[in-house]
Amino acid sequence: MTSPWLIRVPKPGARTRLYAFPYAGGNAAAFLPWSARLGSGVELSVISLPGRGPRRLEPPLRDMRQAALQIAAAISADGASDFAFFGHSMGAVLALEVARICTLMHLRLPRLMVASGCRWPGALDREPLHDLPTPAFLDRLRDLGGTPEDVLAHDELMQIVLPALRADFAMLHDYVYRPGLALKPALHVFAGQQDSRVSADDLTGWQQESAAFGQVHWFEGGHFFLHQHETAVLATLSGLLAGTQPAPTLSDHTCN
Template sequence: MPLLSDTDLWLRRFHDAPQGAAPRVVCFPHAGGAASWYRPLATGLATRAEVLVVQYPGRQDRHNEPLIDDVHVLARRITEVVAPLRDRPLVLFGHSMGASVAFEVATVLQAGSAEVAHLYVSGRRAPQHSHDEQVHRLDDAGVIAEVRRLAGTDSRVFDDEELVRMVLPAIRGDYRAAETYRYRPGPPLTCPVTALTGDADPKTTVQEAADWQERTTGPFQLRVFPGGHFFLAEHSKAVMDLLSGESPSARRSTLTPVPGPSPRGPSAC
């Protein structure tokens, strides 16, 4: 059996790339998530963009590999894989914990003079906002309750005890990565950044999502959708239209008006 390349190990492709100069969109899953979570998005974008999805270690076909529970370490490993993929406009899209990882990948790439075409950060507060979150320290029942509350995973998964034993280590490890992540101040990005959030997300206020504007000198957009932490499921078409319409020549700065602070519920990743 041939050895897998780093690209094959880290990235999943669900469809062939479209012809022409279509953007290359690299997607980063949420805490406890796997590449398969982005399959519907990849299918919807199949004719408009090349979609590659990061597969973190410790889950699905990488379940025997050690988890990486540090966002900075994870980002450096992924950067090594995506850095050579800039023959097409390179777009990064991350949801929840994945937004933090995508931001750090964009930061490392820029430090090496390899700017991305666009960064999309979804369901995650700007990195300069840190909170004392301890979900990763809860017992198994507590972690499961938090994931159920956010509705990020089909609740039927937790009716299967064997499956629970398989997925809990990855969920806990990812929560540890997300909750212990701290932004390291440095030069802002220069690429366009679009922040997406749900107006009822218990993890992120609209203001905290808007504050991603501070992390770039490039154009910035804030898109607020009705819904909670996993608003993507209800607004997938709008999100796909955003992702497929971006290129280095189509950069427009729009900032949605930001209301006052909204009530905050328990946190999620």
């Protein structure tokens, strides 16, 4: 039986499964178009949290570790023999916690992890966005740039999505980082050169989370560079999944 935590795009013959962990307020719809662009060798499975998409009638979760435990169980039951994690912003923290749980429970681990658009979890921004009055909350969402203006201006639609958005930001605000042993999977970091929320100094801590740390890959764009410069992001991601890396382009700058 398919888990409600996973939305998979079946791709017979694919050798690798990519689990995508969405950002705060995100859902599978933002990542499903990646399936075709990742090629025939990669099957996409997007993490589906309660309170949005097909699970919009379920109450959203506000506890990171509760979500991570259930996602780890779903991925373990999914039975992929070769897989990778890609998490953007909140999704990067959630993916790290899932990998830690898999390690502690001696479950199969991803071959590769990509933490995208996210400070090292030991240095997260503690701004209590979830407690802001609605007008101020909408202004902050507008500043972050991940929510289309026509959605922000649609009162009825925002009333539907606000509970999940607030829950996600509460999940980040209440998250307590605990130092742990370096994980076995290779770990790479993606970041936007114009992302005002994530600086180079905010990323250095990621190196201690993996015994096989790779590189920090810089892309043109702000916090949502993964959509703004999707071609470059997917080219680099595909190269990592295949065990190769494409040559840097003007929109993809890679540094150690």
